[in-house]
Amino acid sequence: MGNMVSHDETRSEDAPAQPPVRPTLKTxxxxxxxxxxxxxRALHDAPDIGEETKARVRRLAESLGYQPNRAGVRLRTGRSHVIALVLATEAEELGINSQLIYGISEALSSLTYQLVVMLHDPSADPLGPVRSIVEAGAADGILFARIEPDDARVRFLTERGVPFATHGRTDMGIVHPYFDFDNxxxxxxxxxxxxxxxxxxxxxxGPPPHLAYARHMATGFCRGISTLGLEKVxxxxxxxxxxxxxxxAEVQRLMQRADRPDGIVSGGAVAALSVTAGAEAAxxxxxxxxxxVxxxxxxxxRKFRPAIETAREDxxxxxxxLAQAIVGRIEGTADxxxxxxxxxxxxxSETMDERVVAGGIR
Structure with missing residues (x-):
């Protein structure tokens, strides 16, 4: 009898392993x-919950691997707790898209919103992916970039009353949240x-002329030229x-002319490398x-071509x-x-300073 195995024990050994129980708010x-x-409310950063309590709840949620049941959340609140980021596939330049995504994810990490990235062909209609998201009710708010002076996406989302924020600004006179670099x-x-x-x-x-920041950059360039009495090539x-x-190829041809430029302003990092290669090929x-610049x-x-002047765009x-702005718009806490x-x-760069002091450029 000492070697007898109970029926329950046998069933326990033969039964498949049960999946781990998904942690819930009750857990x-x-x-x-x-x-x-x-x-x-603590997970939603409610203002009437103490910061210490919020921090303790978030630590527990993170340690348990808690993820909200989005279907249930949507049924209860009408929200998906999803934020959509729409990016052009060709806009990825030296990790720009990944840095933008990292920053958004960093800001959302302590909140209950999930980031979904939608890529689109920049040669196609930019309104297409935005319209698809809205019509499917796939996100509570939308972020997008590569803004045009008169941007159909801004008008469409404003008319539909969908929260959005942009990387860049229009000339439309429509008030909306934006983050922009002063080009x-x-x-x-x-x-x-x-x-x-x-x-x-x-x-x-400069950037493609149909984009808003191309106009901003051209305006600043021309004003600088005019103010200092320089020649524009x-x-x-x-x-x-x-x-x-x-x-x-175009810069190499340009730099072989007698009236070639001796200074070039570039609107992008990869373009600057191509510009430099073209001039050196000449x-x-x-x-x-x-x-x-x-x-x-x-x-x-700074690491590999320190002779090129840089301005930092973070x-x-x-x-x-943008993440904080869109959450604020969704939850009604931001204007x-x-x-x-x-x-x-x-x-x-130090290289430039030394060269100027030495009088090497005149």
């Missing part, structure tokens, strides 16, 4: 010694920096979205025969701000007119 409430309603100030300061290095004939390789047929080989020396979101140039910070304009600063 967190029991472990925290709180009510379910208090836990729910007008960037281009003007880039011109001034090139002038301080003795450059007198300047060219701009036109660049035809290329922009920062052009294929790298095309930019390089036999010119960076920092001697010509200079380039670019805005970038990483330390690429996409991670932009992502954090429609909230915005942030990031003012650039040219980061002067």
């Amino acid at each position: 967190i409430a029991r472990l925290a010694g709180l009510g379910v309603t208090t836990v729910s 007008e100030a960037y281009a003007e300061s880039a011109v001034k920096r090139l002038a301080s290095l003795g450059r007198r004939r300047l060219a701009l390789v 036109s660049v035809e047929g290329i922009d920062t979205d052009s294929p790298h080989e095309r930019i390089q 036999g010119l020396v960076l920092g001697g025969d010509f200079d380039v 670019v805005k970038e979101s990483s330390d690429l140039f 996409f991670r910070a932009a992502g954090r701000w 429609a007119d909230i915005h942030f304009l990031d003012v650039p600063r040219i980061e002067v």
Whole structure:
């Protein structure tokens, strides 16, 4: 009898392993010694819940791997607790998209919202993916970039009353949340920096002309040229979205002219590399025969091409701000007119300073 195995024990050994029980609000409430309603409000950052309680509830939720039942949340509240980020596939330049996503995810990590990224072909109708999200009720709020001066997405979402925020701003007069980099100030300061290095004939390789920030950049560039009495050299047929080989070939041709520019302002990091390669292919020396200023979101140039002047554009910070703005709009805690304009600063390299002091450019 001592070796007898009970029927229950045999069934236990033969039965398949049961999946782990998914933690719920009740699980967190029991472990925290709180009510379910208090836990729910703490996870939603309710203002009447103490910060210490919120932190304790969030730590428990994270340690348990808690994820809200989105179907249940939607039935109870009419919300999906999903935020959609719409990005153009060709806009990924040296990790820009990933930095923006990281910033948004960072800000949402302590909240109950899930980020869904939708990629679209930039040559197709940009309204298409936004309309699909709205018609399917797939998200409570939408974030998007590559804004046009008269942007159909902004008008559509405003008319539908759907919360949204943009990376960039329109000229439409429609009030909405946006985070933007001051490209007008960037281009003007880039011109001034090139002038301080003795450059007198300047060219701009800017963004695609249909985008709002292309106009801002061109305005600042032209104002800087006019204010300082410099000469503008036109660049035809290329922009920062052009294929790298095309930019390089066009700049090489441009730099072989007698009236070539000796300073170039670039609207994008990859374009700046192509510009530099094209000028060097024409036999010119960076920092001697010509200079380039670019805005970038990483330390690429400072590490590998320190002779190129840079202005910092922080996409991670932009992502954090946009996430906070869209959650505020969804929950009714943020006004429609909230915005942030990031003012650039040219980061002067030591190489440039030494060259100016030595009188190497004149």
